[in-house]
Amino acid sequence: MPKNNYKPRYDDTRIGYFTTQTNHMTTLDRVNYRDFINRWNLIKKDPSKNLSEPVKPIVWWIENTTPYELRDIIKEGVESWNMAFEKAGFKNAIIVKIQPDTATWEAGDIRYNVLRWTSSPNPPWGGYGPSFVNPKTGEILGADIMLEWSYITRRVYEDDLFNDFNENTLNQYCNAGKYQQIETSLGIDYIKAYDLGSEMEKELIKQSLYRLVLHEVGHTLGLNHNFKGSTLLSTEELNNKDIVNKRGVCNSVMEYPAINITKDIKNQGLFFDIKPGIYDNWAIEFGYSQFNNEEQEKIGLKKILSRSTEKNLAFANDALDMRSPGKGTDPNAMIYDLSSNPMEHSLQRINMINNILRELKEKYTKNNDTYQELYRAYRTLVYSYFNALEIVSRQIGGVHIDLSHTNQNSKVKPFESVSLENQQKAMDIISKYGFSNKVILQDDIFPFLQSQRRGFSVSEDPTIHQRILTYQNRLLNHLLHPKVLLRITNSQLYGNEYLLPNYMIDLRNSIFKEDFNSNISTVRQNLQITYIKRLIKIIDDKSKYDNISQSTAHYNLLWIKNNINTNTGNLSSRQHKDYILFLINSINNI
Structure with missing residues (x-):
C-alpha cells in the first residue's frame, strides 16, 4: 500500500460513490458507519489557485491494439x-496517451491504467470499468477499462432479448x-426506416x-450509477434539439x-450525452474538491x-432501481x-x-441476401416496445423516494406514493x-423472420406466440x-389511493373484458390462461403472498368462474373457456 498523505473522505447518502465500508467500533452512536468514498489522490500543485493542475494527474493509456479510427473518439471521451x-479546482486532471508499439510493458500491467481493446468470440460485455483501492482508505490505486469490438458491430445476442435477462443487481456490476x-x-433501425443516411448512422x-x-471512466473515478439521471428533461424538451444539445x-x-429519438426527424438533437452531466460535475466537486483544513472541508462539503x-x-x-420485478419502489429510478x-x-x-x-x-x-437483418431488427423492435411498457408498469404501486437529510427542510417527504391518476393511466x-x-x-x-443458416443450425418457426407471451409474462412478473x-396495501397508510381491490379488478378487466x-x-388465450394460473x-x-393479496x-x-360464458365464441374460444373453468374448479374449496 502507498505511504502518502492521502486523506479519506466520508460517504454521503445523497451522492453516488463506490465505498470502502468501515465501522466506528468505539462510538456510542447506534449508526456507526464510517464509509470512505473511493477516489484518486489528486493534490493541487498550487493550492492557492482556484484552478490548478494536479501534482500527479490520472494517466490513461489507450492500448495499441485499438483501431486507429476509434482512438480519437476514445481519447476525447476520457478527457x-x-x-x-x-468544478473541483483541477485543470488537466486526466491525461490520455497511446501505448507505443515499442512498449516493453503489457496492457495488463497494474502499474498502468489502460483502456483495453478486445474482440472476443463470445464477449461478456461491450464495456466494463473495474478499479482497485486501498482497503484502509478508499484511495483508488489503479484501473482498467475493457472495450469490446462487438459494441461497435452491435452484435446483440437475440436470445437475450427473447429470454428473461439474468438481471445481476449487484451494486458493483455494470x-x-x-x-x-x-x-x-x-x-440504427430508426435511421434506416426514415432513410436518414450513413452520416447520421x-x-x-x-x-x-x-x-x-x-460511463466506464466515471466508474473508475469512483462514481456508481445514477438511475434518476434520465429525468433531467421533459419529453417536450427532449424533442427540442436546441435544448438537448445545450443541456x-x-x-x-x-x-x-x-436513446434520445425525437418525434420530429428535423428536430433530432443528441442521441446520447457526449460530456459529463450536471450531476456528474456536482459529484466530482464533492469527491475531489481540496480544502486547506478540516473546518473548511466540513463547511465546503456541507455547502456542496x-x-x-x-x-x-x-x-x-x-x-434503489426498479430494473427487475419487485425490486425498488421509485419509478424514476429505472433503466x-x-x-x-x-x-x-x-x-x-x-x-x-x-x-x-x-x-x-x-x-x-x-439490400440483404438473407433475412437475418430483418429477423434481428424485428426482435430488437419488439423488445424495445415491451420494454417501454415495463417502464410504464413501474408506476403501479410505485413510491417515490427522497434522500435529502433532515436539516435540509425539504418539502418532499422521504416516501410519496405515485398519484392515483398516474397509476390508473399506467394500467390503461x-x-x-x-x-x-x-x-x-x-x-x-x-413469414420472413428467418435467421440465417450457419452450418447445421436450423432456422425454425419464429414462435410469435411464445415471444409475445414471454414479454407479457415480464409485465405480469411485476x-x-x-x-x-x-x-400497494402498505402505502395506503401514507397516501396511496389506488387500492388493491380496485387495481386487481382493473388488471382482470384488461385481460378479460375485451x-x-x-x-x-390465440394471443389473448395464452395471456388469460397464464393469468389464471x-x-x-x-x-x-x-x-409468499400476504393475506389481502390472496x-x-x-x-x-x-x-x-361465475361470469364466464362457455357457450359464446368460436370453437377455439369455447374450448379455451372450458379449460379456464377446469383450472378454477380444480382448486379445493372454491
Whole structure:
C-alpha cells in the first residue's frame, strides 16, 4: 500500500460513490458507519489557485491494439471528464496517451491504467470499468477499462432479448455496454426506416461509443450509477434539439438511458450525452474538491451537499432501481427510460416502433441476401416496445423516494406514493398496448423472420406466440409480484389511493373484458390462461403472498368462474373457456 498523505473522505447518502465500508467500533452512536468514498489522490500543485493542475494527474493509456479510427473518439471521451474536474479546482486532471508499439510493458500491467481493446468470440460485455483501492482508505490505486469490438458491430445476442435477462443487481456490476448496444441498434433501425443516411448512422455510433467511454471512466473515478439521471428533461424538451444539445440528454452519464429519438426527424438533437452531466460535475466537486483544513472541508462539503434537493441533481443508484420485478419502489429510478414523464416518453417510443415496423420488411430486404437483418431488427423492435411498457408498469404501486437529510427542510417527504391518476393511466396504457388485441403484431413480416443458416443450425418457426407471451409474462412478473401487491396495501397508510381491490379488478378487466363473451384470439388465450394460473398460485397455502393479496386473487377467480360464458365464441374460444373453468374448479374449496 502507498505511504502518502492521502486523506479519506466520508460517504454521503445523497451522492453516488463506490465505498470502502468501515465501522466506528468505539462510538456510542447506534449508526456507526464510517464509509470512505473511493477516489484518486489528486493534490493541487498550487493550492492557492482556484484552478490548478494536479501534482500527479490520472494517466490513461489507450492500448495499441485499438483501431486507429476509434482512438480519437476514445481519447476525447476520457478527457471530457476534465470539464467536471474543473468544478473541483483541477485543470488537466486526466491525461490520455497511446501505448507505443515499442512498449516493453503489457496492457495488463497494474502499474498502468489502460483502456483495453478486445474482440472476443463470445464477449461478456461491450464495456466494463473495474478499479482497485486501498482497503484502509478508499484511495483508488489503479484501473482498467475493457472495450469490446462487438459494441461497435452491435452484435446483440437475440436470445437475450427473447429470454428473461439474468438481471445481476449487484451494486458493483455494470451492464451499461450491453444495454446501450440494444439502444444503439434501435437507433440504427430508426435511421434506416426514415432513410436518414450513413452520416447520421456514423454520428450515432460515435456518440454511443463516446458515452460508453464516459460511463466506464466515471466508474473508475469512483462514481456508481445514477438511475434518476434520465429525468433531467421533459419529453417536450427532449424533442427540442436546441435544448438537448445545450443541456444534454441526462443529468449524468452514469445512467442507463433510452436513446434520445425525437418525434420530429428535423428536430433530432443528441442521441446520447457526449460530456459529463450536471450531476456528474456536482459529484466530482464533492469527491475531489481540496480544502486547506478540516473546518473548511466540513463547511465546503456541507455547502456542496445542500444542493441535493435541486431537481437537476436527482440521484438513485443500484440499491434503489426498479430494473427487475419487485425490486425498488421509485419509478424514476429505472433503466432504459427517459424524460421527467417516462410514461409520455414510453408512448412516444411505442408509436415510433409501430411506424418503423410498417416499413421494416421493405427496408431490410432491399439490400440483404438473407433475412437475418430483418429477423434481428424485428426482435430488437419488439423488445424495445415491451420494454417501454415495463417502464410504464413501474408506476403501479410505485413510491417515490427522497434522500435529502433532515436539516435540509425539504418539502418532499422521504416516501410519496405515485398519484392515483398516474397509476390508473399506467394500467390503461398496459391494457391497450400490452394485453389487448392491439398488441404488436405484423402479419406481413412473420413469414420472413428467418435467421440465417450457419452450418447445421436450423432456422425454425419464429414462435410469435411464445415471444409475445414471454414479454407479457415480464409485465405480469411485476404487476403481480408479491412485493408490489404488498406495497400497494402498505402505502395506503401514507397516501396511496389506488387500492388493491380496485387495481386487481382493473388488471382482470384488461385481460378479460375485451372479448369475454366473443371470439378470443390465440394471443389473448395464452395471456388469460397464464393469468389464471398466476392467481391460483397466489391463493395457494404455500405462496409468499400476504393475506389481502390472496383475498383479492380469490375474489377475481370467483368472479371469472361465475361470469364466464362457455357457450359464446368460436370453437377455439369455447374450448379455451372450458379449460379456464377446469383450472378454477380444480382448486379445493372454491
